[in-house]
Amino acid sequence: MGKKKEEKIDYVDKKGKRTDGRGIDELRPIKIEAGVLPRADGSAYLEWGQNKVLAAVYGPKEALPKHIADPYRAVVKYFYRMASFSVPERKNPKPGRREIEISKVSGEALERAIFLEKFPNTSIDIHVEILDSNAGTRIAALTAAAVALADAGIPMRDIVCGITVGKAGGHILLDLTKEEEDAPDAVDIPIAVLPNSEEIVLLQMDGLLTKDEWKKAAEMARKGAKNVSELQKAALMKKYDEMEKQQALIKEKTIEPVGIKQETAAETEVI
Amino acid sequence: MSNTEIIWELTSERVGNFLKEGKRLDKRAFDEYRKLEVRHGVSQNADGSAHVNLGGTEVVCGIKSELGTPYPDSQDQGSISVGMELLPIASPSFESGPPSSESIEIARVVDRGIRESGSLDFKKLCIKEGEKVWVVFIDLYALNDNGNLMDASSIAALAALLDARTPKLEDDKIVRGEYDGKFKLERKPLLSTFAKIGNSVVIDPSLAEEKALQGRFSVATTEDNYLTAFQKGYGGGFSFAEIDNCIETALKKSKEIRKIVMKE
Numbered sequence: 001m002g003k004k005k006e007e008k009i010d011y012v013d014k015k016g017k018r019t020d021g022r023g024i025d026e027l028r029p030i031k032i033e034a035g036v037l038p039r040a041d042g043s044a045y046l047e048w049g050q051n052k053v054l055a056a057v058y059g060p061k062e063a064l065p066k067h068i069a070d071p072y073r074a075v076v077k078y079f080y081r082m083a084s085f086s087v088p089e090r091k092n093p094k095p096g097r098r099e100i101e102i103s104k105v106s107g108e109a110l111e112r113a114i115f116l117e118k119f120p121n122t123s124i125d126i127h128v129e130i131l132d133s134n135a136g137t138r139i140a141a142l143t144a145a146a147v148a149l150a151d152a153g154i155p156m157r158d159i160v161c162g163i164t165v166g167k168a169g170g171h172i173l174l175d176l177t178k179e180e181e182d183a184p185d186a187v188d189i190p191i192a193v194l195p196n197s198e199e200i201v202l203l204q205m206d207g208l209l210t211k212d213e214w215k216k217a218a219e220m221a222r223k224g225a226k227n228v229s230e231l232q233k234a235a236l237m238k239k240y241d242e243m244e245k246q247q248a249l250i251k252e253k254t255i256e257p258v259g260i261k262q263e264t265a266a267e268t269e270v271i
Numbered sequence: 272m273s274n275t276e277i278i279w280e281l282t283s284e285r286v287g288n289f290l291k292e293g294k295r296l297d298k299r300a301f302d303e304y305r306k307l308e309v310r311h312g313v314s315q316n317a318d319g320s321a322h323v324n325l326g327g328t329e330v331v332c333g334i335k336s337e338l339g340t341p342y343p344d345s346q347d348q349g350s351i352s353v354g355m356e357l358l359p360i361a362s363p364s365f366e367s368g369p370p371s372s373e374s375i376e377i378a379r380v381v382d383r384g385i386r387e388s389g390s391l392d393f394k395k396l397c398i399k400e401g402e403k404v405w406v407v408f409i410d411l412y413a414l415n416d417n418g419n420l421m422d423a424s425s426i427a428a429l430a431a432l433l434d435a436r437t438p439k440l441e442d443d444k445i446v447r448g449e450y451d452g453k454f455k456l457e458r459k460p461l462l463s464t465f466a467k468i469g470n471s472v473v474i475d476p477s478l479a480e481e482k483a484l485q486g487r488f489s490v491a492t493t494e495d496n497y498l499t500a501f502q503k504g505y506g507g508g509f510s511f512a513e514i515d516n517c518i519e520t521a522l523k524k525s526k527e528i529r530k531i532v533m534k535e
Contacts, residue, residue, distance in 0.1 A: 097375045104372040104504070111506030112486075189501065199508030203488070205501035206383040211518060214498060218511055 011169030011180060018173065018180070025174045025220050027227060032144070032235035034151045042152020044235070046144035049177065050134035055144035057152040060122035074119035078107030080141050082130040102138045109142060109192045109202035115155045124154060135178040136164040139190045142202065147232050151239070159236075160201055161229040162192035165217040167207065172216045174224045187213075191221045195229040198222065275363070283483035290471040296479055302520045304475045307531050309426065311434040319435025319454070323427040326477060327417035329361075332409065332427035334435040338445065339406035341397065349396020349404035353382035355411045355424060362416040376504065378411065380462065381425050383500040384491030385409070388460040390432065395455070403443065407435075418478035421489050422528075425462035430532050432456060460499050461528055463521035464489040467507050474520060488514065490521045494529060 012018055022028070028049030037043035040056035047053075063069035080103045084093045095103075107126070114124065126148065128141040139162035146160040166176045168183035181188055187207025193200055209217075282296075289296050299305070305326025314320040317333035341348060355378035357365040365371075370378075385391065396405040409431065411424045436450035466476035466484035476484060486507025491500035498518060503509065509517075 097370075097379060100372050100375050101379050104376055105502070108505050109503075112508045116506075194508060197508075199510060200503060200514060201506075201508045203501050203503035203509070203514065205498065206387045207499065208387060208389070209498045210496070211498065211522070214518065215515070218514070222511070 009169065009179070009183070011173070011183060012171045020177060020179075022175075024171060025224065027175050027224060028177070030228065030231050032147055032231055034147050034235045034239040040148070040152075042148045042150070042154070044144045044147035044151060046140055046147070048136065048140040048143070049175075050132055051130070051137055051140040052132040053128060053130055053137070053140045053144045055126065055128045055141065055148040057124065057126050057145070057148045057154070059124040059152075060119040060154070061125070063121055063123040068123065069121045071120055073116035074114070074122045074124050076107045076111050076114065076116070076124050076126065078103045078110065078126045078128070078145070080106055080128050080130075080138065082133065082137070086130045086133045102141075105202055105204065106138060106142050106145070106192075110145065110149065110160055112199065112201045113146070113156045113158050113160050113194060114149065115157070118155060124149075135176050135181045135188075136190070138162075139164050139192065142192050143228060143232065147235055150232075150236055158194040158196050159229065159232050160192050161195050161225050161232055162190065162202065163221050163224040163228055165189045165191065165221045165224070167209065167213060167217070172213060172220060174220050187217075189214075189217055189221070191218075191225070193222075193225050195225060279479075279482045282479045286479050286483040287469055290468055290473070295473060297477055299473075299475075301471065301473045302524060304422075304524060304528060305477065307426070307528060309430050309532050311430055317431075318438060318450070319431045319433075321427050321430030321434055323423050323430060325419060325423040325426065326475070327415060328419055328423045328478075329414040329417075330411055330420065330423040330427040331414060332411050332424070332431035334431050335408045335410070336405045336435075336438055336445075337408060338398070338443075339404055341401060341404045345393070346401040347397050348393035349398075349406060350393060351382065351386060351391060351407045351409060353378045353385070353409045353411070353428065355381070355413070357413050357416075357420075360415075361413040365413070365416070376502070377421055377424050380421065380489060380491075380500060380502045381409075381411070381428050383502075384425060384460040384462055385428065385432070387499040388458040388491070388493050388497065390456050390458045390460055391454065392457055398440070398443075405437070416478065418481045419464055419475050421464045421487075422462050422475060425460070425491070426528060426532055429459055429461060429529075433459075433532065458493045458495065458497070458499075459529055459533075460491045460493050461525040461532075462489050462491045462500070463517075463525050463528075465517045465520075467509060467513070472509075472513055472517065474524060488517050490518055492518075492521050492525045494526070496522055 031047040036045045042057040142162045167187035168180035189205045192202035308324040310322045313322040319334040355374045357374045435454045439446040439449040467486040487504040
């Protein structure tokens with residue numbers, strides 16, 4: 001959602017390719033890894049194009065300060081933060097209004113997925129740090145946070161997945177880059193859904209859009225979100241595959257069991 | 272738990288039970304706004320102002336233009352800044368101090384609706400390229416929260432913009448109290464907010480409905496049927512079909528609201 005420049009750029013060429021060579025409904029390369037931060041209860045590292053994101057989950061733990069505690073359910077505290085060097089011009093590390101707003105809607109999006117009512121008087125804290133950015137960071141952050149929540153073993157209805165759709169140079173596009181977001185007519189629509197029920201849990205938009213353009217964008221987002229969801233699940237499966245291999249090695253006594261890994265490996269067996 | 276919280280809990284239950292029977296607690300239709308009153312020019316010192324009463328939710332908006340320097344990446348453009356104060360006089364749940372995430376959210380969504388519609392031509396707010404531009408401060412104050420501060424704020428902002436004038440400049444200084452003509456608005460964006468309660472979606476939620484809602488969706492629309500901002504809030508989800516219905520209703524209902532804002 002940046003400033004718009006006025007330059008003549010062909011956002012989609014005659015062959016249907018975008019400025020970075022992608023098709024109109026093609027995602028940038030996404031890499032997700034679950035369980036990367038040893039001290040967190042759950043974590044994930046995600047690369048989405050140039051975006052690099054680390055997410056950590058702590059909890060459910062005692063809600064502090066006490067007045068935020070809800071006697072019926074857990075409260076979700078979501079902190080979306082950008083590192084000072086993650087943008088072209090240095091960003092003041094103090095959270096700005098943009099970060100506070102994104103944190104609010106992202107935390108609320110995850111609330112729909114988590115069985116909050118099972119954990120009264122607790123808080124679930126989610127910290128997401130953007131290390132490098134190129135458009136779509138709130139969605140990259142939310143996608144990583146959802147994997148981190150699953151990695152933390154927090155009971156959920158589904159794993160929230162996100163996608164950005166939008167408009168540049170008159171074209172409806174999936175997963176816009178910064179260059180496309182800076183188009184004079186740019187529209188940016190971050191969406192997050194529960195993939196199984198296709199319930200929209202986060203939806204924002206800024207730009208000038210017609211109703212028909214929205215319908216086209218929504219359809220594109222639905223399909224795109226499915227791909228992101230598969231990548232999230234694959235990341236979680238991969239972690240458990242690796243743990244199973246580890247466990248097999250422990251059984252064969254080829255390696256010594258080490259503290260935390262043995263503990264999590266035992267949990268996998270139960271699952 | 273305090274007594275008022277218990278009362279709200281019971282009221283929320285009633286709101287839900289009524290909706291199951293296809294009714295709203297205050298007898299409105301699902302796509303019906305509460306009574307709207309708009310008064311322009313409520314502050315003489317402001318360059319433009321308005322007071323809005325939307326079913327008991329009161330917001331006052333004042334506009335002040337100030338001189339500023341342009342942003343490095345838009346040397347030939349002025350800008351706007353929307354602020355929202357959730358005053359403690361408006362609700363026991365508002366506290367003085369730094370802005371809460373709720374107030375920041377309302378301000379930013381109202382800002383997006385105005386900014387993205389091109390309502391104010393930022394190029395016309397430029398006085399001298401690269402040096403001097405107008406920064407239009409649109410400041411909103413909640414005086415009473417009876418639900419749906421989002422729409423009341425957006426109506427107040429539009430009403431104040433319609434009332435606003437550009438201050439007179441003399442030797443590059445603002446002459447306070449003298450003006451150089453009214454603002455020219457290219458578009459008139461308005462937010463329409465919906466609450467999802469159970470399986471029902473209603474427009475312009477009252478305070479009781481807000482206490483009962485799971486999800487909230489706001490869409491900014493213009494008189495020429497553009498959508499300029501979306502914002503989904505709170506823990507509940509909306510289906511794609513529900514969002515489409517909200518957009519359809521918003522395009523229709525905002526026209527009625529706009530008529531009232533323009534008339535007063």
